Amino acid sequence: MTILVTGAAGFIGFHVANALLDRGETVLGLDNLNRYYDPKLKAGRLEQLERRQGFRFVYADIGRFQALEAAAYNDMPKIDRIVHLAAQAGVRHSIDHPQDYLQSNYAGHLNILELARRLSNLKHLVYASSSSVYGGSTAIPFALDNPVDRPTSLYAASKRANELASISYASLYRIPQTGLRFFTVYGPWGRPDMAYYRFTADILAGRPIPVYGDGTQSRDFTYVEDIVAGVVGALDRPPISNTAPHRLFNLGNDKPNTLNRLIELIEDACGKKAVRDVKPVQPADVPATWADISESRRELDFTPRTALEDGIPRFVDWYRGFAKD
Template sequence: MTILVTGVAGFIGYHVAEALLARGERVLGIDNMNSYYDTKLKQSRLHRLERHPHFAYVFADLGRAQALNAAVHKRLGDLTGIIHLAAQAGVRHSIDHPTDYVGPNLSGHLNILEVGRHAPQLKHMVYASSSSVYGNSRRIPFAIDDPVDTPTSLYAATKRADELMSISYAQLYKLPLTGLRFFTVFGPWGRPDMAYYRFTEAILAGEKIEVFGDGSVERDFTYIDDIVDGVIAALDRPPATDQAMPHRLYNLGSDRPVSLNHLIDLVEKACGKKAERNIFPPAAGDVKATWADLSLSKADLGYEPKTSLAEGIEKFVAWYRAYKSN
């Protein structure tokens, strides 16, 4: 039996695949290796996975149904689980490049729902949503039953659309689905477009860091190992198909929001150097704060984030130094 992981060369996909392989699962990974950020990092992640005898990789663009079906049709009967993480990421990128999100985030999500619908042994599909769906919600912390009808970016709008498509498929086809709203994931092998990565890169290179706004915005930074624990806990707990709608949503965060200024302090400490700042106006699409209400995730999934931002940043900087020295 096999678990399909989409976006397997991505940050979260790579770590999830590693964890599944470590517990003895067979993993089929799909990725289109897009160039949103340096593909060398994606290749490095993929090479590490390919050392494992129970891992197989296929190149495919999820936005193209025919290509996706060709990639999975031989293994369709073996799929017992799908973890769908592939997407065009980036709130800021979506402001200037909105059409980049149609194929991966909308068509891609629909196409993978179709794969799940036609996989005869599928027990559960888990998919990535985002804390971005909450927009500038005035209710803090963000709870699953909060209104999410005012997205502040197209990226957020596509993630909410994915949730709605999934709700539809769960009702129509009794396809068991769980959506996970991730809150600012960070850690080793992370994405170079994320603030903590860019700050580390600039500080160690002796360059100024770019800060948008006054640094007071707050984010619920969540360490990658905690996210992986939540993803696998969700996979192992499919909603019952005898329900009218076998679909659930959960927040995966740390429940410990901190300011951007505090993040910079921690990166400076881990790097052993102070940062010089270039200050820019607040970026379009950015929200003032994110904060995950984890009550449902803890009750249903046994989710308990363990790694603090300070500990996680130290681990990231240590990884970054080692990765760049190779």
């Protein structure tokens, strides 16, 4: 049988696909290789995946149903699980480019649900949500029963809309689904639009780093290997329900750090001090994130193992090698 991984050329998709291949699964990776960030990164990830036995790539835009169905058509009888990670990511990008979220997130998620309906052997659909659904919630850590009806960006709104669409499809068509709310994921092969990546690139190149606010905002930075373990753990545990088989989980490190601490760790790993270019806080930014992972620990056997102190040097090592090529 085959696992469809959408967003396979993306940061998390690449790592998830690798982990699934490691345990002998057959993976159909799908992506539209868009130019939101340096396509060299997506090409580099894909090149590695395509060398591996059990992996095949299909190019498709999930925002267009016919193209999506045509790309997956031959494999449809074999697809028994989906890990849906393709999306337009980025909170700040959604301020200036709201339309990008219409196609990839609103339409894209619905199209994946429609594809799922047509798969006769589908056992489980796992999809990416985000800590941003908690908005500016001050009740921390963010628990699954916190209110999620006050998104502070269109990105967050699109992720919450995805969850609601999935809940409706679980109820209407009994498609077993698990939504995972990821908290600030970082690591090798990461996304250049994220602060840890930009800071590393700027510090090593001797450029000032843009810091929005005083650096006391905190994030529950989560190492990508821990996220992958959570995704695979969830995939192996489809929800069981005769009415609406759908569950949500937080995947975070349960150990928030400030932006100032992040900068310190990057400075140490780079062996160089940062020059800060201080800018006003951005309107969509939230002051703090922190995952309550008690249910993920209990139900998914999820245990984050990588402290920021260990993960950042690993990222910087990878970055130095990647930037040299």
